Amino acid sequence: xxxxxxxxxxxxxxxxxxxPFLALARQIQQRTGFTITIANTPLNIQYLKSTIYTDxxxxxxxxxxxxxxxxxxxxxxxxxxxxxxxxxxGTFYASSKSLSTPVHKLIIDIKEKEGKPPLCMITDVFFGWxxxxxxxxxxxxxxxxxxxxxxxxAYMSLWLxxxxxxxxxxxxxxxxxxxxxxxxxxxxxxxxxxxxxSDEWSRFMQPQLSQSLGSYGMxxxxxxxxxxxxxxxxRNYTKLPVWTIGxxxxxxxxEKSLPSGFTDYKQHSGxxxxxxxxxxxxxxxxxxxxxxxxxxxxxxxxxxxxxxMELAIGLEGSEKHFIWVIRPPVGFDLxxxxxxxxLPEGFEERVTKRKQGLLVKNWAPQLEILxxxxxxAFLSHCGWNSVMESLSQGVPLIGWPMAAxxxxxxxxxxxxxCVSVELTRGTLSIExxxxxxxxxxxxxxxxxxxxxxxNAAKIREQMRASVKExxxxxxxxxxxxxxxxxxxxSRRQVQQSIG
Numbered sequence: 001x002x003x004x005x006x007x008x009x010x011x012x013x014x015x016x017x018x019x020p021f022l023a024l025a026r027q028i029q030q031r032t033g034f035t036i037t038i039a040n041t042p043l044n045i046q047y048l049k050s051t052i053y054t055d056x057x058x059x060x061x062x063x064x065x066x067x068x069x070x071x072x073x074x075x076x077x078x079x080x081x082x083x084x085x086x087x088x089x090g091t092f093y094a095s096s097k098s099l100s101t102p103v104h105k106l107i108i109d110i111k112e113k114e115g116k117p118p119l120c121m122i123t124d125v126f127f128g129w130x131x132x133x134x135x136x137x138x139x140x141x142x143x144x145x146x147x148x149x150x151x152x153x154a155y156m157s158l159w160l161x162x163x164x165x166x167x168x169x170x171x172x173x174x175x176x177x178x179x180x181x182x183x184x185x186x187x188x189x190x191x192x193x194x195x196x197x198s199d200e201w202s203r204f205m206q207p208q209l210s211q212s213l214g215s216y217g218m219x220x221x222x223x224x225x226x227x228x229x230x231x232x233x234x235r236n237y238t239k240l241p242v243w244t245i246g247x248x249x250x251x252x253x254x255e256k257s258l259p260s261g262f263t264d265y266k267q268h269s270g271x272x273x274x275x276x277x278x279x280x281x282x283x284x285x286x287x288x289x290x291x292x293x294x295x296x297x298x299x300x301x302x303x304x305x306x307x308x309m310e311l312a313i314g315l316e317g318s319e320k321h322f323i324w325v326i327r328p329p330v331g332f333d334l335x336x337x338x339x340x341x342x343l344p345e346g347f348e349e350r351v352t353k354r355k356q357g358l359l360v361k362n363w364a365p366q367l368e369i370l371x372x373x374x375x376x377a378f379l380s381h382c383g384w385n386s387v388m389e390s391l392s393q394g395v396p397l398i399g400w401p402m403a404a405x406x407x408x409x410x411x412x413x414x415x416x417x418c419v420s421v422e423l424t425r426g427t428l429s430i431e432x433x434x435x436x437x438x439x440x441x442x443x444x445x446x447x448x449x450x451x452x453x454x455n456a457a458k459i460r461e462q463m464r465a466s467v468k469e470x471x472x473x474x475x476x477x478x479x480x481x482x483x484x485x486x487x488x489x490s491r492r493q494v495q496q497s498i499g
Contacts, residue, residue, distance in 0.1 A: 012124040014081040023248035041067040043079040065102040107137040128211025143215040148222040150230035154408035159205040176237035187407035221246035277365035290376035296325040314435020394460035
């Protein structure tokens with residue numbers, strides 16, 4: 001492909017969006033030789049520079065956009081959803097619209113310098129404003145959803161239609177889905193549950209999501225074979241071409257066997273783990289295959305004090321081995337010191353002494369843990385990056401969705417893929433005995449546990465096949481990315497011939 005083209009990418013300011021955007025940028029750059037510019041606020045650009053992806057490739061550029069959080073009524077130096085109280089996230093999302101002016105200036109600067117506008121912009125699905133910015137600068141916008149097909153469709157349809165407002169029932173159907181896919185009011189985050197079209201969240205979500213449907217097409221971080229129906233529903237609903245180009249994970253994790261000592265996790269995530277990857281791996285080496293439960297709620301979620309207490313009681317009662325990434329509970333500083341009083345008395349000492357559990361404060365080398373043969377299940381908030389990491393290793397899930405599109409991801413994992421059991425959702429109360437029951441069910445070598453493990457192993461093979469480059473048959477995700485690139489290049493050629 002012609003190497004003198006330029007693509008500008010603008011992710012949402014959240015780690016769960018920055019990392020897939022960066023992975024996609026690298027893939028496009030390596031396939032095409034194009035110049036790729038990722039533009040974001042200064043602190044997010046610094047974060048991206050701390051990851052492995054920005055090795056000295058002069059054609060992968062990181063550009064800082066002017067942004068001041070205090071101009072938007074946010075604490076100073078707030079440029080990311082991480083560690084931001086939930087009640088400020090709506091304000092933070094709304095502030096992202098201020099990026100439209102500096103992005104427009106960036107596109108015009110590139111146009112003047114290179115004699116033509118960038119080939120396209122690839123922007124976050126929440127940045128509907130980019131459609132007009134691209135048009136006014138003589139290029140096109142391609143919207144990118146870092147979620148899967150099912151989660152993307154559910155999230156868009158719920159915000160654009162607010163179907164729960166049109167019924168007195170606690171259960172309702174979602175426009176764009178077949179009738180059998182019904183949601184319960186408890187699956188909606190409180191911001192969506194309270195939304196009426198005039199609230200702060202609706203005023204941001206509705207115009208941004210509907211404008212993003214005016215894009216040239218959509219890229220989706222999923223694999224056609226693992227959710228074929230949902231991707232089809234998404235295409236029908238959005239009326240856009242949807243290219244499924246996932247999973248956007250480091251390629252070695254999609255190989256048949258991981259090289260030993262594969263990676264320093266900080267290089268993938270830009271984070272420093274609370275426990276060294278070596279220590280986690282050594283601890284896992286002592287356990288039986290498929291016997292360990294890994295527990296993590298993502299980089300910006302935690303659970304309530306009472307939920308934490310009951311989870312600990314259930315874990316200890318199950319007598320199953322576990323690695324738990326643990327943070328202070330809701331209502332306390334997520335970055336603060338962890339206090340023993342949040343767990344049953346003597347819990348950490350007992351599980352450590354018996355070698356039943358490993359408590360990791362704040363951050364763990366997740367991909368290394370999931371790719372270890374001893375890991376048998378993942379108790380997760382069902383954020384899409386975590387789901388993809390888990391399924392890429394054939395590890396079934398226990399769902400505890402909390403925010404964003406996590407409830408719809410969880411619903412799909414249970415009902416469509418049959419690779420998960422939902423333990424609870426959000427802030428609903430939970431009892432230790434139910435925790436124990438679900439853990440034993442999922443880690444069992446028979447019955448339901450065996451069935452979901454078999455289904456997860458099948459999806460792992462489909463994901464690996466989708467990124468296959470060698471041999472006769474390229475994988476579906478490789479083909480989709482190639483088709484997308486061919487499509488926008490031929491559009492450029494047609495325009496040039498007309499011009």
